[in-house]
Structure formats: C-alpha cells, structure tokens
Amino acid sequence: GRQAYSADVYQLKFASEYPDKHPTVINGFMPWIKKVKELSGGRLVITFFNPNALVPARQAYDSVVAGVADIVASPCHWVHGKFPLAPVIQLPLIFNGAEAASLTTWDLYNEFPEWRREYREVKVLWQWASALFEVHTKKKLIRTLEDLHGKKMIGWNPQIRHIIKELGANPIEVTPHDTYLALERGMADGVICPIAPMKAYKITDAAKYHTIVDMMCDPFYAAVNKAKWNSLPSDLKKILIDTTGDKMARISGKTLDEGSIRDSQWMKAQGHTFYVLPPSEKMRWKKKVQGIHEEWIRKMEKKGYKNARKIHAEVLRLAEKYAKTTVGGYK
Amino acid sequence: MATGLSLVIKRLETIFGPLSKFSNYISALFLCIMPLPVFLDVLARFMFKGAVPGAIEIEGFMLLIIVFLGLAFTQVHEGHIRIEFLVSRLPKWARNVTDSFAYLISTLFFFLMSSQLVLKGFQKIQDHEISYDLEIPTSIFWFIAGAGALLLALVVLVDFLKVLQRSVESDKRLWLVPALAASLFLLFAPMLGLAPSGLSGAATGVLGMCLLFILLFLGMPIGFGMAFTGFLGMIVIYKGVKPSLAMLAIGPYSTGASYMLTVVPLFILMGELAYHSGISKDLFDTASKWLGRLRGGLAMSSVAGCAGFAAVCGDSLATAVTMGTLAVPEMKKKNYDMSLATGCLAAGGTLGILIPPSVGFIFYAIVTEESIGKLFIAGLVPGLLLAGMFIVSIFLIAKLRPDAAPRGEPTSFKEKIASLKGVVGMLALFVLILGGILAGIFSPVEGGAIGAVGAFVYALLRKRVTWKMIVLASEDTLSITCKLLLILIGVGILGYFLAATRLPFSLAEFITGLHVNRYIIFTGVVILFMVLGCLLNVIPMILLVLPTIFPSITALGFDPIWFGVVTVITMEMGQITPPIGVNVFAIASVAKGVPMQDIFRGIVPFLICMIICVVLLTVFPQIALYLPSVLFQ
Numbered sequence A: 001g002r003q004a005y006s007a008d009v010y011q012l013k014f015a016s017e018y019p020d021k022h023p024t025v026i027n028g029f030m031p032w033i034k035k036v037k038e039l040s041g042g043r044l045v046i047t048f049f050n051p052n053a054l055v056p057a058r059q060a061y062d063s064v065v066a067g068v069a070d071i072v073a074s075p076c077h078w079v080h081g082k083f084p085l086a087p088v089i090q091l092p093l094i095f096n097g098a099e100a101a102s103l104t105t106w107d108l109y110n111e112f113p114e115w116r117r118e119y120r121e122v123k124v125l126w127q128w129a130s131a132l133f134e135v136h137t138k139k140k141l142i143r144t145l146e147d148l149h150g151k152k153m154i155g156w157n158p159q160i161r162h163i164i165k166e167l168g169a170n171p172i173e174v175t176p177h178d179t180y181l182a183l184e185r186g187m188a189d190g191v192i193c194p195i196a197p198m199k200a201y202k203i204t205d206a207a208k209y210h211t212i213v214d215m216m217c218d219p220f221y222a223a224v225n226k227a228k229w230n231s232l233p234s235d236l237k238k239i240l241i242d243t244t245g246d247k248m249a250r251i252s253g254k255t256l257d258e259g260s261i262r263d264s265q266w267m268k269a270q271g272h273t274f275y276v277l278p279p280s281e282k283m284r285w286k287k288k289v290q291g292i293h294e295e296w297i298r299k300m301e302k303k304g305y306k307n308a309r310k311i312h313a314e315v316l317r318l319a320e321k322y323a324k325t326t327v328g329g330y331k
Numbered sequence B: 001m002a003t004g005l006s007l008v009i010k011r012l013e014t015i016f017g018p019l020s021k022f023s024n025y026i027s028a029l030f031l032c033i034m035p036l037p038v039f040l041d042v043l044a045r046f047m048f049k050g051a052v053p054g055a056i057e058i059e060g061f062m063l064l065i066i067v068f069l070g071l072a073f074t075q076v077h078e079g080h081i082r083i084e085f086l087v088s089r090l091p092k093w094a095r096n097v098t099d100s101f102a103y104l105i106s107t108l109f110f111f112l113m114s115s116q117l118v119l120k121g122f123q124k125i126q127d128h129e130i131s132y133d134l135e136i137p138t139s140i141f142w143f144i145a146g147a148g149a150l151l152l153a154l155v156v157l158v159d160f161l162k163v164l165q166r167s168v169e170s171d172k173r174l175w176l177v178p179a180l181a182a183s184l185f186l187l188f189a190p191m192l193g194l195a196p197s198g199l200s201g202a203a204t205g206v207l208g209m210c211l212l213f214i215l216l217f218l219g220m221p222i223g224f225g226m227a228f229t230g231f232l233g234m235i236v237i238y239k240g241v242k243p244s245l246a247m248l249a250i251g252p253y254s255t256g257a258s259y260m261l262t263v264v265p266l267f268i269l270m271g272e273l274a275y276h277s278g279i280s281k282d283l284f285d286t287a288s289k290w291l292g293r294l295r296g297g298l299a300m301s302s303v304a305g306c307a308g309f310a311a312v313c314g315d316s317l318a319t320a321v322t323m324g325t326l327a328v329p330e331m332k333k334k335n336y337d338m339s340l341a342t343g344c345l346a347a348g349g350t351l352g353i354l355i356p357p358s359v360g361f362i363f364y365a366i367v368t369e370e371s372i373g374k375l376f377i378a379g380l381v382p383g384l385l386l387a388g389m390f391i392v393s394i395f396l397i398a399k400l401r402p403d404a405a406p407r408g409e410p411t412s413f414k415e416k417i418a419s420l421k422g423v424v425g426m427l428a429l430f431v432l433i434l435g436g437i438l439a440g441i442f443s444p445v446e447g448g449a450i451g452a453v454g455a456f457v458y459a460l461l462r463k464r465v466t467w468k469m470i471v472l473a474s475e476d477t478l479s480i481t482c483k484l485l486l487i488l489i490g491v492g493i494l495g496y497f498l499a500a501t502r503l504p505f506s507l508a509e510f511i512t513g514l515h516v517n518r519y520i521i522f523t524g525v526v527i528l529f530m531v532l533g534c535l536l537n538v539i540p541m542i543l544l545v546l547p548t549i550f551p552s553i554t555a556l557g558f559d560p561i562w563f564g565v566v567t568v569i570t571m572e573m574g575q576i577t578p579p580i581g582v583n584v585f586a587i588a589s590v591a592k593g594v595p596m597q598d599i600f601r602g603i604v605p606f607l608i609c610m611i612i613c614v615v616l617l618t619v620f621p622q623i624a625l626y627l628p629s630v631l632f633q
C-alpha cells in the first residue's frame, strides 16, 4: 500500500484549544511541531489551527474521531460523561501545579486499563492538566475561609462553582469574556480561575488581590485520528510517540506553570497583592471540600468502577510525589 | 403525470404544513420563556447574591430548540433569505428550471444533515455524554436538531415538487433533465469519489467560492448555499466523505447551541414588544410635534423616530419597518416626494444597528472576540452624529426642492412640551439596558433578556398585552432569528472548509505583506465591504469576510473597537445599496406603489452621509473611542 512510498509527505491538521499566542503553544506545541518536521526530514508536517477555526472547539472530540481534525488538544470536559474517570483530576486541593497534575494524568493513562479504554476510538499522544485555579478578588484580600464566606465568586465551570459553594461562598456563572466587566462593575467580588487567561481577558485590570490556594485544575488530552494514525508509516509513528508521552505532558504542564509565574510577576510589578495560603489554613479549606472527594468515589463505585478508590489514592500519591520535584505555578 | 404530482403535493402539504406550524409554535413557546432563566439569574444575583444554576447552559439549549424547530416554518412562510435579482429577471420557465435545480439539492442536502444529526444523537447515547452543568443527556438536543432539519428537508421537498410540476406543465420541460442531472451530479459525484484531486488548498478554496456565487445567483437560499459549498469543499479537501458528513452534524449543532448568539432573538424580541406596546408611534408623534412645522419636518421626524427606536431595537430591518409603517402613510398624505420619504426611512432604519443595542455589534464581537459593552457604547455618538447628518441633508433637500418636502401643521409650545411624555417609554428601556450594563447589574449578553422582559413589562403597563400581540411579536422575532441563524449555520460550515484550505490565512498574509500605507489598505477593505454589501445581505457578508480581514486590521495597528464602528456603518450601507438592499425591500413592502428604483434613488444623499461619516471617523477616531475610554477605565 501507501506505506511503501516512504517519501510521501504526511500533512496533519492540528486543532488546538489554546490560541497561537498562548505560552503552551509558543513554548510547547510549536517547538514540538518543528521537531517532528525536522526528525522526519520534512515528511511529517503538522499544521496548527486556532480554536474554532478548523472545528468547533467544543466538538473537538467528535471532529478528531471523524477526521475533520487529524490531531486535537482539548479539555476532557467538552465531552462530559464520555471520559468518566477524568474528573478525578478536577477534585479540589490536590496538586501544587500544572506540571505535577499533568504528569499524574499521564501516569494514570498508562497505569489503568479502564482509563485507557475510555480513549479507545483515538490514538492518545499525551495528556496534561490546566494551570491551577487561584482566588482573585477586587477589593479585599482573601486570607481565611471566613473572608471568603458569602462572597460572590465567579466560576467558569460547574466543578469550580460546586467547590465555591462548598467553601461557603456564592458561585456566580459568568463567561470568561464578561468576567472583567462583572468585576469592574461590582457584579461579583472575585473570580476563581487560573492566572494564565487573566491578562488576555483584562481581568487583571479589575482583580488586584490574589490568594494562591491551588484550588483545582482541568484534565486535557491530545489525540490523533485512528485511521490517520494507522495510515502513517512506522518510522513516523515512532517519531510521534518518541516526541510526546511524558515529554509533552511535562512540557505542557511546565509551560502553564511558567506562564502563571511570569504573569504573576507582571501583576506584582503593577502593584497587585499576592498572598500564599499558609498550610494550617489550607487544612481547614481541605476539610471543607473533603466531601467532594468522597462523593466522586462513591458515584464512580456505584457506576461499577471497582478501582475508583484505588485510582483516587493513586492520584494523591502521585501528586505528592511530583510536588517534590516540580516548582508549581507560583514563585 | 402532472395531476398525479399535484395530488401528491396537496397530500404532503396537508401533512407538513400543520406539522411545521406546530413545531413553530413549540419554538415560539421556548422563545417566550427564553428571557426567564437569565432574568431570574440576574435578579437572584442582584437581590440574594445567588445564581440560577445552569442558566447559561439552558439558554444555549433553548436557542438550539428555537432555531431548529423554527427552520421549516420560516421556509414555508416567507422562505429563507436568497439573492433574487438575477433569477427574478429570468423568464418564468427558466426560473422554474433553476429553482428545481436549487430545491432538489437543498432537499437531499437537508435529508443528509438530518440523518447525521440523528446518528450523532444515537452515538451520544452510547457515549453517555451529558451536559456539563445540568447533566442532561445531550442526545436529546441532537435528536431535536435532527427532527428540525428533517422537517425543513420535507418542506423544501414540497417546494421542489411544486416547481417540478410547473416545469413539467410548460413546453420547456426538457430543460429539467440537465438541471436535475446537474444537481444530482453535484451532490453525489463527490460523495462517490468523483472529485477533483491534486488541487492545492487555496485553489480548492477559490473554486469553492466560485461555486458558492453561482449557487447564490441561481437563487439558492444563502444559508443553504454556504452549507452545501462547505460540505462539497470538505469532501475535496479531505479526499473522503466522512469528515464532511460529520461536519453536517457538529457544525449546525454548535451554531445553534451557542450562548453568545442568544442575544440575537432577545434583542429582536425586545424591539418587537416595544413596537407592539406603541413606543414607535409615541416617538414619531413627539418628533413630528417638534419638527413638523419645518420644511421636510415629517422626514426629519421619521429619522429622529428611527434614532429613538434604534435605542430599544437591535435590528435595522425591524427599525425601518416599524417606523416605515407609521411614517410613510403620513408623508404620503402631506404630498411628500415619495423617493425622499422612503429613502430617509430605509436609511434611518439602519441606525438600528449603530445605536445600541445592536445585532451588528454583537456579530462583530462574536467574530473578533471584542467586548460587546465597549462596542455598544462606541456606537452611541457616531449613531447620533449620523442621525444628525441625515436630518441636515433632509433640511438641505427641502431648501433646494421645496415641493418635495412640504411644511406640516404648526403646533403650540404647550403641545410640544406635552408631547415629550411620548419619549418616556423609549428612554426608560434605553436607560434600563445601557444603565444596567454600565452599572454592572448585568452583562451585555444578559441585557437582551432584561430588555425583552423590560419591554414586556412596559407593554403590560400600557395595557397593550394581548394574546394576539404576543403571537405576532414572537412570530416575527422567530422569523428573523431563524433566517439569520440558518445563514450562520452556513457560515460555520463554509468557514471550517475555508480554514482547512488555509485560503483566509494566505489572503491575510498577502494583505499585511503589501508594503503600502495602512490607510490605503483600510480604504480597500471598506470598498470591499461596500461592494460585497451591494450583493450580499450584510450580516452574512461580514461574517464571511471579517474573520479573514480582522487579523490584518489589528496587525496594521487599527483600534478594534473603532474598526467595529466603521464595519457597522458599512453594514448599514449594504442594507440600502442596490441590488440587494434589505431595508429598501422592507420599505417597499410598506410603501405600496412606490417603485423600487425610486427608493434606491432616494437613498443616495443618505449613503453620501454614511461615507462622510466613515471619513470623519477615520480622521477623528475619538468620535467613537471617547465614550468607551471614559466609561471603561
């Protein structure tokens, strides 16, 4: 078949959840695309597409299964329910940074067959996790649970709103786009979101107080269309495997952490106040949200995932292990 | 054979007619409750610091239901927007032939789309996919979309059979053979693998655009043509049919279930409710009391009325029709030159998308990801400026040709003051929306729901709410919404195809690579918008071109908010320029007996005003940017 013509150039369309100005794209995806091209002697060309350009971002999974995109890099929650195990990564107050969370997610993929099974329609190249969600407020720095109590806090997704509620604050649903205006005009007191998108959405103009709590993060996957994968000659497959996996998991997480650090330093230079939640206070927060962890395990066991508790324990173990070797998203 | 066919048609019509009407009623029901989740969410936040869980998600799903269940009736009732000016010049038999070509493709195409949406629904059941917030199985919404597309396919099938019958009855019936063969070939040949291969991406893109223009000029509805071209183009680009088929499901679904787009029906509904509660009449009465005594006073009042109504209506077509129904008969009574009378209303109506709230700015914001709030505020001063320029030009016309614009009755100062209460309703709603946005009580997207509820409450206070009024307002809103959303569905699929060809990127690179003064490029862009605006309906035109142009504009250092205002003014021009001038068509339908060319003649002075306005904005960008810079610091 076609594999005999090894001089063929293979073009892969890559639909990304992050736009081309995102630090993970600049320092992670683009260098990888370049490296693949070099290693293949120009035979494997990956073309990058901004979100919603090639395919609707929310339909990335269906698009890669159907081959509209050859590769997608997308959050697991756009197909909520399709990857029932992935939300374990979104449980509150586990990770110290995106790098640790990313390495953990990728380890879970490799350790648990039931995790891999969920992605059987595609060829997964790597998994990673978003930057950690921190607390950003407009008027008053949040130091304790009591400070947070009753505050109107914006959360962009259902999971963070769930956590906000458990912590005793009032969750407000506003899109990332409207967040700046909502804060600026006093519609809400603050937002719990990663540091990374704040500059782009101009939220930094409204929220000047930041409490580093490392609240939660969202899992992502990067996958290739199965038929496209099978059509590639084995040396090109090898290049794709060798350059991704834990390498890309680490780089994706690391670039997110570095982006957070850089942006927080920029905010400090603008006169913003930062406060790292001390361990004793963090324990109190953890107790408040412990129910969410138990709830997840029970729900999964009821669905027939016998390993749910084991997977959860493994997440905690890996998070602790990687916390020792990674710096996290704040310095 | 013809009688057999007509029996079949009758039979099908008795089934699908009521069915599409029924589905439209469901759609109308959802439209009427659509403002509630957001309204309650805003209320809960304002009063109890709480929130309605899942309000944003519910709104998206409601829009999906409204659009897909309303598509078929829109086709039965008025037809989806199409370019008529070429086919309307054809002899009847030829028109029947081109229509059978277009309708056969459309029928089969929507059957295909429906099947893909339904298949996706089954797949979502297998995947146990649920919505992120309320955890509703998403398969339900795929099935609803599939049902809506199926109903559309069926009513288009009836349309096809009708033109087929007319063609069969004529003596030119042999022409049907190549027409039907062409449509079957165009649809099925690529699907069976008969597609040009070895074309570069950009070449495929250019060919696709050529095909699109042919289809549109043959009278295929704009949304159908775009979606179909995108579908065919993707087959060529992907060298297979699977991605294209998948896109027929995921493209329309994501357009329909978009929270950002929920403002479109809501702001249109607000305008409809405002109209039915008498706001437009009050405005016109007040304006004519103040300006009526001047030469051309009624025409000036019409423009002032349009500007006022624009403050409560997001759409320019609705503004033109609303003021037109009131003002055209008045001016006819007073022996106005009908060219001036209709021209000023067609142009005045376009203020609907410059003075906030504005569907035009919403679409611009959706494409460019700029702030809707800032764009709304930026449109205010240019909108008033343009309204002022319109009034001044009416004054000048009346000076030059006194017989064209006679004086009205004098009114006492007391009457003038008393008439001022007529603007209260408009002002109250305007302050509610812009004030609410600026005070941070709700976001611009939420403003649509608040405005619709506000207009409804105002109608209640004026005791204008009747069952009939609600039905009329929601039917008109649905019709405009479905027409626009169908085009957006087409724009979506076409856009994904064009992205895969990389043609837009090459174009943008080419434009920014031209080493000429940036104002030359800017002028070129405005002229391009104007030329395309002549042919296409403007919102779809902007949606088609802007994603390609916008990156270059920002790369050249132009302010995106300022460019939004300029874009909306060129959108306004497109609404009134021949041959496709939607506002002119609308006024023509109101002003019975006034020839279309007279209205087009009447818009010339106002078109010149718009061009001057763009020049002024280019020289003094602060006209647009001052207010946002003060209010958004």
Ligand code: NA
Pocket: B309, B310, B311, B312, B313, B314, B315, B351, B352, B353, B354, B355, B356, B357, B358
């Ligand atoms: Na308006």
Ligand code: NA
Pocket: B533, B534, B535, B536, B573, B574, B575, B576, B577, B578, B579, B580, B581, B582
């Ligand atoms: Na036009």
